[in-house]
Amino acid sequence: MNKTAYTSSVPAVEQAIRIILCLAQDESTMTLTEISKKTGIQKSKAYAILNTLQHLGLVQRKLETKQYSLGPTLVYLGRKASEILSYKEITGPYLKQIATLTRSTTIFGLIEEPYLFVVAKEEGDENFSLSIKLGKRYPLTFGAHGKVILSFLPEQERERILSSQEVYLHGLPQNFDKERFRKEVEECLRKGYGVDIGTFHPKVNAIASPIFGEGRGLVGSLFVVGLFPESAVDTFGSKIRDAAMEISTALGADGIPMNFMRKE
Template identity: 35%
Template sequence: MPPAKSTPTPTAYMVPAVDRSVRILRLLQRRQQLTVSDVAQASGIGVSSCYAILKTLQHHHLVAFDERAKTYRLGLGLLELGGAVSRDFVFVETARAHLMDFMRTTRLTTFVVARVGHERLMVVDKEEPGGDVRISIAVGTRFRVTEGLSGRCFMAFLPEAECDSLLKSVGLTPFAGLPAPTVRAYRAQLSAAREAGYVALTESPISGANGVAAPVFDSEGRILFALTAMGLSPALASKAIAETGASLRQAADAITKVLGRG
């Protein structure tokens, strides 16, 4: 009997030059502006290969070159690609109006988080209030599915079997300044979130931040995105958590309803 054929993993099809290009773009995302030597040193890619990749990316406007400083940075061509992605996700425009309304009413930083891998989430849109004192988070920020308010929102509203699998593979991530909960306590928190319709955080010992997160579902009832709102305790007092959470859940439900009609 012939041996069973194994299914190749995605990495089996990776093209080295493309992989190096993506690594360089990710590096420029983190480090803003770098010389060819900086890129080579940080990425472990040879200088000549870095130079060729950077010039190719520059040709396609995915990176820009500063003649005076001799440094490279991310290019405007990425905005065009990002815009195309945004157009493909109907929720972005749908959610933005609700985000802006919620932010204007509450003066809280409000953002949309999507799942971009089995164990990873990413901030895909945000609205921030003006002023010098506020919580800020960059679009494109990635984190583990069990991490933070948004992670707990996903975990609370995922199917139970999938949640159990992620607990085993990813593990628990505590809120900033707090010890990691036991699995039993974590499950109790998820249960409370499902009952309330949102996840809440009250006064992290490190940041003094409060926040709420509510789920947006697809037409089949699976969590698609998390709407998350955060503010320092003066902007979002502990006593206002329930009211704010209910308000955010209403915004999430409105988006779910629009997406269901699409």
């Protein structure tokens, strides 16, 4: 007996995307019959998919005409996609510069609470590479980037996040030391970067600086992960901080808090 070939695609998802792309073409609105005819999807199945898409705001239906059109959620998704492309274009040269300097994996992560999403990265050493894929997400309470992001948030916001998530700033949640973190916050604010030395792997260290966007909003972090020695932290940290400040300025940050820090 012949076995059906395995495929990683999900028919219902593929059909939903085909419907959205169909509605994105020249016609501003379409009836169920028109959608079914153009996509080749059976009317009953197309109706069920449209109901789901409507519930999520990806399509909308006019009661008077029973016609469908693209929904408001796509405006949000389009804006987020545009922002990410803009971030990658702006941060790209800085990531390459820092990756070359440190011979380490250099990453720009975007905050989307409760996570930090990797949206751009650059490898600095062909002999050492971390398996960090674009789109990978980390808790905001994780490692060097977590320390620096939390440090530059208002205290009330910082405490809210710490109380609502498991904290991986010092490894496993049970290892979190509040007094140690208080001192790390002071150091992050003074130096403009946070550090993790071998917490998650004895030979792997990390340095992170905050990235600000339009106004003074904290939008993400520039961070480096690699095999560099602890003795290089201050030298690399100041370069990463300076690059983060330049990126923040390019993103329209106004009155960057890091401008008030005393440079080492």
